[in-house]
Amino acid sequence: MKTLTQIVSLSAVSTLVDALPSTGVLIPRAPPSDFTPNPNVGPGGSRWKDSPHFRIYGATNDAVADRTIAMLEAAYNCFVDDLGWRSPGLSFRQDHDNGPWHKLNVYQLETLPGAAANTPTDLNRGLAWLNVAKTWMTEPGVVVHEFGHALTYSAGWWIDQYRTGAWWETVANFVADTYLTSPHCAPARAKYNQPEGNTIMELKKVIGDSFQVIVDGTVNTANHYQAFPFLTYLHNNPDQIQGLGTSIFPGVWTQYKRYSDETPLHVLERLIAPGGTKIQTVVAKYWARMAFVDINHPKAQTMWRSQRSQINYANLDNQGSGRWRVKSARRPRYMGANIIPLKTNGAVNVSVTVTVSGAGRLTPTLVVRQASGAVRYIEMVSGSGNVAVGNGEEAMLVVVNTPANLVLFDPFKLTAETNTGVDYTVQIVGATA
Template identity: 55%
Template sequence: MTKLTSLSLAALLLYGAHAFPAPSQPICRGIDLDTTTANPSITLTDRSSRTLAARAPPASFTANPAIGPGGSSYRDSAHFRVYAADLSAADRALSMLEGVYACFVTTLGWRSTGLSYNDATDDDGPWQKVNVYSVASLPGAAGVMHSDGAAGMAWLEVQNAYLTVPGVTVHEFGHGLHYHQKTWVNQGRTGAWWETLANWVADTYLTSPLCASARSAAGQATPATSEIDVVKTIGDSFQVIVDGSVNTGNYYQAWPFLTYLTNNPDGFAGLGSDVVRQLQVRYAANSNETPLHTLQRVSTGATVARVVGKYWARMAYVDIGHRQAQSVFLSQRSRINYANVDSTGSGSYRVKAARQPRYMGANIIPLKNPSGTVTVRITTNGQLTSHLAVRNTGSGAVRYVELSGGQSSVSVASGEEASLVVANTPANLVLYDPFSLSSEVNTGVDYSFTLSGATA
C-alpha cells in the first residue's frame, strides 16, 4: 500500500515513505522546490514594441550533465539523456520517453520539458534535455522525480529493473511534464493530484487514441489491458474524489476521473482532449485552489457537481471511453466491494454509516433482479446527484436516467442490468488539502431510499 505524507507547502510538493512497489502500481518520491515564478508571457517585445516571432525549438536539445549526478555511460535522443550501465535498456527507455514527449508536447501542446521552470518567456529557449538516471536502488520507490532549482529542470531516477517499464518511467516523466507546466508547483492543495496526473499520463500514453501515432512511431504496442484499479476506485468510491490519506487514500487510483474529462463522453463544453492541460494553464496563479476550482472555470457546459455526478454514473460500468479499463472492470467486477447500503425492510434501504459518500465521492449500488419498471425515491438532507444506469449485457450499451427531485423510474428489459449511483456533489466547492482532510469534506452524506422493481 502506498504511503505519502504532506510537507511544508513553502518548500516541498511531494515526499514520503512508500512500500516497495510492484510494476503495476508505481510509486515515487520527490520534489524539492525552492522557486516560484509568475506565469510566463507568450511574446517577446523589442524596444520599438514590435512582437518578435518565437524561435523554433532545435531538433535536438542541449545536454547538461550538471543536472543530477552526471556520469560517463549514457545514451542520447533528441529530448533526453539516459545514464545507465545497460545501454540497450537506455535505448529502449529513450524510445518510450520520446513517444511520450511526441504525444504530450508535440501533439497535445503541453509546455516543453526542455524549457526551464525559471524562464520568463517560452519563446527563445534555451532548450535542455531531461536527464534520466538508471540506478541500482532507491529507498522505498521504483522511481523518483527531482528538480534542479537553479536550472529549473526536472530530472529522474529509476531503478534499473524498472527503466523500461512504462508504468514507472512514464509515470515519473509525467511528474516532469507537470513540473514544467509551472502552475501547480508549491500549491499544497494540488499536491496529491500530482500522483493522479502522473498515473493518467502513463495510462494515456499506453492506451489512448490521442497517443496512438506517437506510440506507433516509438514502437510501443497498445496493450489490451489497463492499470486501472477497479477494486479501489469503485470499491472505495465513497471516498473524497482525490484523497491523499496515508495507507487508505485513492490519489494514485483516482486518474480515471481525468480520463473521463479528457474523453468527454457526455459532450460537455470545455472538456475534451485539452482539458488536463487547461487545468494547469488556467490555474489561478499562486492561489492554492484545488483543481476542481479550476475545472469550474474550464467547464463551460456544466457545473463541477454535474460533471462529477455524470462521471460516477458512467463508472458504474466504466463507460468512460476507455475500452481497456472497461475490460478490466468486466473481468474483476466480482472482486469489488459493493456493500454500501443496509435493508431496513419493505423495499427500503439506508446507506451504511462508514460508506456514506464524502466530498465528490459516490456509492455505486448494483440492483438485483431488476425487471420491468424500476422506481427509486431518495430521501436526504445532502446535495446529491443520482442516476439509474442500465446496461445491455449483449451490446454493452449503457443508458442513464438522472433522478429529479430524488426520484425516477426506468424500464429494464430482459438481458439488461441496472445500478443506482448516488454521488455527493455540493454546489459550493471546498478548498481542501487531500493530505489533511477536513471534517467538511471527510464527513459523508446520509441518505435512504425506497426501491421497487428490484432489490439492492
Template identity: 25%
Template structure:
C-alpha cells in the same frame, strides 16, 4: 513525491537569486561517454530520425560537471541519461541505455505531438534562456550526488525537471510503465499549471494511460498499444473522498470524464484538459479549478463520472471491463465495489453507515427489481443534516448486449427510467456533491452524506 514538494519550495526561493552564469561549466554542449560500451550520441537505425537535430537542445547537468569522468552520459535529441561507474545490478549496458533513449523520445513525442502538451526543454527561471535536454539519472550506479529511490521526478537548482530511476524501473521491451509516469510529472511541472500535490500522481497516471492507449506505446517495430492501466483502488474505495491516501494515484476517472467528454457537455473535452494542466490559478481545491476551467458544475462532473463507472463507459471500456472482471474474482471485492442498501420501515432502503459516501465519493447500488416491467422509479431522499449537503443520483441500466442507458441526474424526489425488455441489470448510482467541497489532506477522512431510497416498478 515528498522530494517534489521540497524541490518546488527550493525552486521558488532560487528563481530570483540563482545566477545562471555561476553554473556555466554545467551548460557546455560536449557529450562524453566514459563507458566503452555506450555511445554518447544515439545513432542506431531506429533513432536516426529523432537525433538529426541534436544540437538544438543542449546538454546540461546541475549536479555533475559535463567533464566529470566519474559519470557516464548518453544523449538523444531531447534527453540525457546519466549514470555512474558502479552499476550494482549488472544491467546498464549500451542496449539498455539506447533502448531507454528511444522509448522516452517516443513518450515525449506522444505527450507533445499527439496530446498537445508544451515543451519541457526550457526553464521557468526567466534568467535561463535556450533549450536543454531533460536529464534522467540511473540510480544504483554510484551517483553519490543523487538520492537513491525506485523512481521519482524532482526539480534541480536551475528549475528544470529531472528523473531518477533504478534500472529495474526502466525496462526497454516492452517499454516500462514507470517511465511515462515519471515523464508525466515533468510535463505537468513544465506546463505551468497549478496542480496540487495530492493530484500529481493521478495526473501522471492519466497521462501515462493516454500514452498506453496509443501506437506510440511500441519498441523496435513492435506496437504494444492500445493497452490500458486501471484505477482499482479508486473503485474499491468508492465511498471515500478523493484524492485520499487509499486512491490518490488512481483518482483519474474524473480527468477521463473531462478529457473524453462522453456526455457531450459544452466546456469539456481535450482542450479543456489542456487548459486545466496549464491553469495557474490557486484555488482551495482542484475541483474548484475544474469548475473554473470548464465552466461546468463540479456536481455534474462528479455525477456524470460516477455513473459511467458502472460499465466503465469510456474510450478504453474493453480494457477497463477486463480489469474489473479480474477484481470481481477476488473474494470480498464485490462488497467493496457495490453497495447493498438496508431495509428500513415504510419500504425505504438506507445506505449502511460504513458505505455512506464522503464528499466526491459515490455508491453503485444494484437494484433487485422485476425487469419485465415497463419502468423503474426511485424516490431519493438525502438524510444528512450537514449544511449544504447535496447529491447527484442516476438510474443506470445494462442490456444483455452490453449497452448502457442512463436516466437524468437528480438530487431529491422521484425519477424514472424506462425499461425496454433487454436489460440484464439496473443500478442506482449516488454521488455526494455538497455545495462546498473542502480541502482534505490525503490522510484525512471526510464527513459522510447518508441517504435513503424507495424503489418501485410498474
C-alpha cells in the same frame, strides 16, 4: 498493476518568485530537432546515451538505454508534439516558450529506498530530472509516470501549491495509462515501435472505495494514485461537455490562479463555465459512467468485466419494506459516490427515491446497460426516478455527493468538511439492492 510508491519533493520546493510560464508574451519559435544537454541537472555522470529530447545516464547497457529512449521519445511525441503539453525541456523559471531547450536527464540507479523512481527538480534552473531504479528502467508504468511529473514541473503553475500536491500522482498515472492505452498516443507508439499496453487502472479501489473524497491522500487508505480515471473521463469527454476534452491539459495549469493554492476542481469549474455546466454535474456524470466503466476506454471496460465480481458494492443496509440506508462507513464524501447494483427479475419498471438524512446534497442517477453494451442514463429529479429495465438488461443506482459549493481542501490533510459523508435512505420498487 502494482502501485509503486514514489516521491515528488514538493516539500523541498521554495516559493517561486520568478514569472511562471504564461500564455506567452513572445511568439514561440520552433524548438530544435536536438535539444542541448545539461549535465549540471542532477548528479551528472561520465557515461550516457543521447536522443533528441533525453540523456540516459548509467544504463546497464545500450539495449536498456535504447528501450528507455524509445519509450520516452514516444511519450514526448504524444504529449508534447501531438497533444500540446509544455516541453519538459523548457525551464519553469522562464515566462515564455522560446527556449533554450534542454534534454531531460534520466539516471539509472541501483536502488531507491521505498520507491521505483522519483522526479527531483533543480529549482534554480527550473528543470526536473528522473531517477529510476535499475529494475524499472524499461517499465512504462514507472518511467512514463515520472515523465508525467516532469511535464507537471515544466507547466510550473502547481509548484509549491499544497492543495494540488496529491493531484501530481493522479496526473502522472493518467499520463502513464494514456501513453499505454489511448488512441491519442497510438501514432506516437507506432512511430517508435512501442506496443500498446494494458491499463494500470485499479478498479477494485476506484469503484470499491468510490465513497472516498475524489482525490484523497490519507495515509494507508489514499486513492490519489488510483483516481486518474476521473482525468481520463475529462480528457475523453464522452458526454461532450463544453470546455472538456484534450484541452483540459494544459488548461488545468495555464488557467490556475497563480499562487492561489486553489484545487484543480476550481480550475475545471472555470474551464467549463462558458458552457453553463457546473463542476458538480461533471463529477456526477463521471461517477454515473463508472457504473459500467463507460468512459471510452475499452481496456478499462474489459478489466471491469473480468473483475466486477471482486469489487465491493456493499454500500447499503436493508431496512425492510424496500427501504435501504447507506452504511455509515460508506457514506459518500466530498465528490465521492456509491455505485449500487440493482437486482431485477425479468422485464420490470424500477422506481427509486433517494432521501438525504440531515445535511448534504446528492445527485442520484439510474444507469441501465443493455446486453449489447449500450448504456443509458436517467437523471433523477428531486431524488426520484424510474426506468424500464428489459430482459437481459442490468441497472445500477449511482449516488454522488455534490455539495453546492467547492471546498478549498488539501487531500493530504482532509478535514470534517470534506471527509464526512452524506447520510441517506433509498426506497426501491421493482428491484432490490
